[in-house]
Amino acid sequence: MSGHPSCRRFSEEEIVRIKDMNKAGIAPRQILSSLRQNNPNLLAVSRTLYNVKAKIRKDSLGGRTMIQALMDELDENGFKYSVEHDCEGHLTHLFFTYPISIALTKSYSTVFVMDCTYKTNKYKMPLLDIIGVSSFNSCFYSCFAFLQKEGEKDYIWALSMFRNLLGVSCQPSVIVCDKEFTLINAIKVVFPSTTNLLCVxxxxxxxxxxxxxxxxxxxxxxxxxxxxxxxxxxxxxxxxxxxxxxxxxxxxxxxxxxxxxxxxxxxxxxxxxxxxxEKCIHFGNHATSRAEGAHGILKKYLQVSTGDLSMVKDRICLAIKNQFQEIKAQLSSEKINVPRHFKIPLFKDLVTYVSVFALEELFKQYKKSKFDIELLACKGHFSATMGLPCSHKIRSLESEVLDLVDINQQWRLDMRSFSEYET
The missing domain is CATH 1.20.1160 (Paired amphipathic helix 2 (pah2 repeat))
Incomplete structure (x- = not known):
């Protein structure tokens, strides 16, 4: 019976499940496995599933072109985006960011890591991925730009969109990238007062x-x-x-x-x-490993390198939503849970107001100030780069209690909540 295409059709209920699982970014082989667990007599093969997915995609376009549908989706879902076309009307550049990414970007606007990744779409357009750093020393997707090529003008356009997104009052202090001169030159043009670091x-x-x-x-x-x-x-x-x-x-x-x-x-x-x-505040970021890791996670969501821009956008949104929920949950957790070894007088005014990562860094400095008989001469590097008091400052405290004003806003939990953003 499996030789007859009519016997390999999915039921209406199965098609609904396929739509839901496809929207969640589940791989086709896993969709088929899930359907077979519920229906051991299922005769459908992978080609049957791909045909259904193609029909779902066609129906979602509703007679529109892929680009028209993409623009409509960006408008409907509150994206901030900009596009560029060539003289023939073909899309050459697309910059976009998800609403919750905007909230994270403006909240953590000091340090960003930039790098291009490839094999993400069937048009072979390079994807510039801009990564931010949270209070917990974890990364988040700030925004993306599909570029025609990796030329200086292309990067200047993308970075100009990024600058407009941040606004005048939120210009980054540090941008980390690889030795790609077109990007380095573009950073100098668009962010002349920003320190550019190379990936060591x-x-x-x-x-x-x-x-x-x-x-x-x-x-x-x-x-x-x-x-x-x-x-x-x-x-x-x-x-x-x-x-x-x-x-x-x-x-x-x-x-x-x-x-x-x-x-x-x-x-x-x-x-x-x-x-x-070590004279600039980079919070320990002097490599693009964050971007490399983010690329790897993103490609797991994409699964294939032949998707259209709309599909890539959908999968990026899945990654962003999951990432945002992790940050939001960790923020709430650290506001109420305090590791036992931080319950010391020095941290009395900091616990639940400062991230655990920052407290761990401070605890290392505290142990140096307490147990190292002779500290090396203070060069100011730790405080300048991390935005936290060093062991010398801790040793010199008269009250033996650190004040919140000594902690850079990057590490503060009390200054952000994100509760108004739902995923």
Whole structure:
């Protein structure tokens, strides 16, 4: 009987279930497995399911083109979006953000990570993913932009839309990205007062790819990496020049290697060397690993790389809603639950008002101030980058109680709720 297409049809109830599961982003094979659990005699195959999904999609368009339907959906659901078309009327750029993402973006507007991801849609348009950082040191999707290509003008357009979304009073302090000069130049144009940091992980990865072949023994290579790390971790400009001078004298015979370092990375030293980046408030973000992780999660929702823009938008919304609910639940939980080791006089005015992540960082500084007999000279890096009191400040407290005013708004729970936003 399974050879007859008419016997492989789904019932009306099964089609309703397919619509619901498809809307929830459940993979086709899992939909079929679920249907077979309820109906062991089901004769439908994967092609039957794909045909039903195609019909559902066609019905949802209602005679509109995919782009027309997408624009209508964005309007109906309160999205903030902007589009660009070419002279023939074809869509070339699409910037959009979900309403709850706007709330998160404006609440956490200090640090953002930017990176493009690929293989997300059948048009092969690069997707610029802008990631924010919450009070709990977790990331969230801020906004997205489908671009025609990764040119400077494309990035300037997308970042200009992002700037308009934030408003004049919420300009970011730090943007982290890879060594992509078109994006770096666009950041300079659109956010001239924002500090741009380069991903240190990608720098190390590039150096391994370009330099490791110049060494035969593993020990020599390890020594080279250690010396380079000393250059990158220089805590002051004078220390940087000392470390660089030693590095260049040590490897003066490897001219090709030194020329690569000098021409590629040293001109960008202000974007990744500790002496410069530890002067800005980046909350510990100096790599694009957050964006890489967000890309991975997003592609699990997408499942395929051949969906149209409307389908990609729907799956992105699923990811955003689940992410937002996690943040909202954690915010509520940390306002009422206090880990036992934080019940000390120092944190009396902070617990339930400051995130657990920030309290953990403060607790580490507290232990240093209490148990380290001699603290190293304070360079101000911790407070400057994290927005939290350092061990020196804690040791000097007369009241032995930290005040909320000493805590950067990034870590404050009492200043946000998101209760008015429903997913």
């Amino acid at each position: 992980w990608h720098i190390e990865k590039n150096i391994v790819a370009k330099c490791k072949s110049h060494f035969e023994e593993g020990e020599d290579w390890d020594t080279f990496l250690s010396n380079w790390t000393c250059v990158r971790n220089s805590v002051s400009e004078s220390k940087y020049h000392e470390a660089l001078q030693y590095f260049e004298s040590r490897y003066k015979e490897k001219g090709v290697l030194l020329n690569y370092i000098r021409s590629t990375w040293l001109p960008l030293k202000e974007l990744f060397v500790v002496a410069w980046i």
